[in-house]
Amino acid sequence: MAGTYHNYIDGEWVGSETGETFENRNPADQSDLIGHFQQSNSADAERALEAADEAATEWANTPSSERGRILSTVAQQLAERKDELTDTLVREEGKVRSEAAGEVQRAVDIFDYYASKARDVGGTVKPASSPEKTLYTVNEPLGVAALITPWNYPIAIPAWKIAPALAAGNAVMYKPASLAPNVSRKLIESLDDAGLPDGVINYVTGPGSEVGATFTTHEAVDAVSFTGSQKVGNTVYEQAASDQKRIQLEMGGKNPTVVMPSADLEEAVDIVASGAFGVTGQACTATSRAIVHEDVHDEFLDRIVAYAEDIDIGPGLEGGEMGPQVNQSELDGTLQYIDLGESEGATLETGGTRLDDDDHADGYFVEPTVFSDVDPEMRIAQEEIFGPVLAVISAPDYDTALDIANGVEYGLSASIVTDDLTEANRFVDEIEAGVAKVNEKTTGLELHVPFGGMKASSSETYREQGEAGLDFYTISKTVYMNY
Known part of the structure; x- marks a missing residue:
């Protein structure tokens, strides 16, 4: 019998205030019901945002080595669950096994990569104009990052957004696509099991018109990262730009x-x-x-x-x-x-x-x-x-x-x-x-180099993946120390 799955807010799995759910079925066999997921509304999104906002400061002050340790534990857990996650991905999104297994391994590798990169979220020292002065920069987390992902890579794309956001010290709001919410739910389970503090990541399923719109417009959100269609991406940009949130959009291609x-x-x-x-x-x-x-x-x-x-x-x-x-x-x-x-x-x-x-x-x-x-x-x-x-x-x-x-x-x-x-x-x-x-196909990406488009494919603001993936989730402070 198919189960009913909940949102993850402030360290707890909870139902939506609507009391409603939507079905998730196997695209290769519509008689195969995978489960029921929460049909959340703006009130659920606001509740999650409050939790993230409250948790943001403590997580930002957590030593980067500890943040990296948690991400490393997540990578290990995903690796141990690889067969399970592969079957889950095949069943809910439709990829064949080899493709799904490759995507799950990509998520493992991404968390492993940003676990080590967490120690590098620092700054630079520059020569000053006086011998009695030190001049350096500090990279600080933005605060709360809202992440909206598509259904076609339902664990790899969440991984390459969530991992750098957490490594940089941000609290995270995450909305998966309603067509493939289950494998990313299991990713959240691994983050919880790895000891991520309550409220640092929050997972809310439901329609973009309610949940996504709240994420992109709420005053507690400092950054919005979206991957999806050009039409929806343009709407996200208009909503998020109204109060000058930092924005990252990756959209279509031809x-x-x-x-x-x-x-x-x-x-x-x-x-x-x-x-x-x-x-x-x-x-x-x-x-x-x-x-x-x-x-x-x-x-x-x-x-x-x-x-x-x-x-x-x-x-x-x-x-x-x-x-x-x-x-x-x-x-x-x-x-x-x-x-x-x-x-x-x-x-x-x-x-x-x-x-x-x-x-x-x-x-x-x-x-x-x-x-x-x-x-x-x-x-x-x-x-x-x-x-x-x-x-x-x-x-x-x-x-x-x-x-x-x-x-x-x-x-x-x-x-x-x-x-x-x-x-x-x-x-x-x-x-x-x-x-x-x-002499290579257009698909397939290395995780340690920047990824992003030009023209209508992207907001042309910040790139994803590699060290560039950390740039989006941090802001630089310049320090003049005159001693």
Whole structure:
């Protein structure tokens, strides 16, 4: 029997004041009810904010070594629960096991990384203009950080927001996406078990219009970090900026991979296909456009179609290679874009169909889809789809390919496949994206370097991950010590 799960406020698991819950179901099998979660409202969010505000000063004054010890304990506990967390993630979000296991390991590694970095939240000493003066800086926590995360990486993205916020000495308000709240609930369990003081982290589930809006507008909140859609992100920005909160937004992408004639085509197909169809295309960094030089376009197209048709689609718990979309709305959106692509005049090379036979009847499965004859101005080449749909675009030369790659409103991740060093270096210099890759897929990130986008993909304020992840959660104080 499915359980009922609660909010975590001031060190206790508590029900919502509404007395209402919402269901969480397996996207690969809608008959599989995972649990009931709290349908919280603004009063619940305010209660959590009061707890965080009260706990913030004590946590800020906790020695950084102690903060790091707690984060290290969390990493150890997550590692011990890896199989459980992997199954939880597969069941509630739909990733296949290998993808889910990789994401859980990413969360382990992030907490381990920031456990050690907690000791580095210090400052710098600079030469002063007088021999009787010391000049230095101190990095201090902001206070209370409100974190809002999406459903597509429901433990990795919370980890890369929560861990640096805590390492820097902030109290945390956290709202997970309602489509995947369970694996992050277990992350909160590990933080509690590791000895995090009451009120330092608070977990509240429920609608963004109530919980999220309270997080972004409440006077007790000093910083807001959001990952999600551009539409919602813009709303968050407007709400949080009204009283000059520090803001960090990471939003959508329309990520290209450019394939040049010097590339190894087998390698290029593997890079593009894994970027386009991995995690069912449900990643902000997913490869949505393959911009292929005309000399190798036809052979590349034949190979990418064969690759897509060879993918085993099915539930991750049963060994599938590509899982379902997360819910009916996401599936409908993908199918609408496929219809749109055909109506715009693109050629549907393969896929494009919802799978609803016996093995797929209770899930949100769609075939990996490849379009050719795509004009760069078509909507399927301009707008984020968030499903396993790849637009293959022909280009006569490098300069045209680059113009096409840059010719969208987004600028998150981009890659080129080439053995030409000049093309590789030009691409790194000229691509309008926060992440530039050479001979790699657009997805996949190292945790110790900055991550973030340009243009409509980001607020272009602060980066996430690595040492840059700590910058967002601290403010610098300059000290003049005249002795």
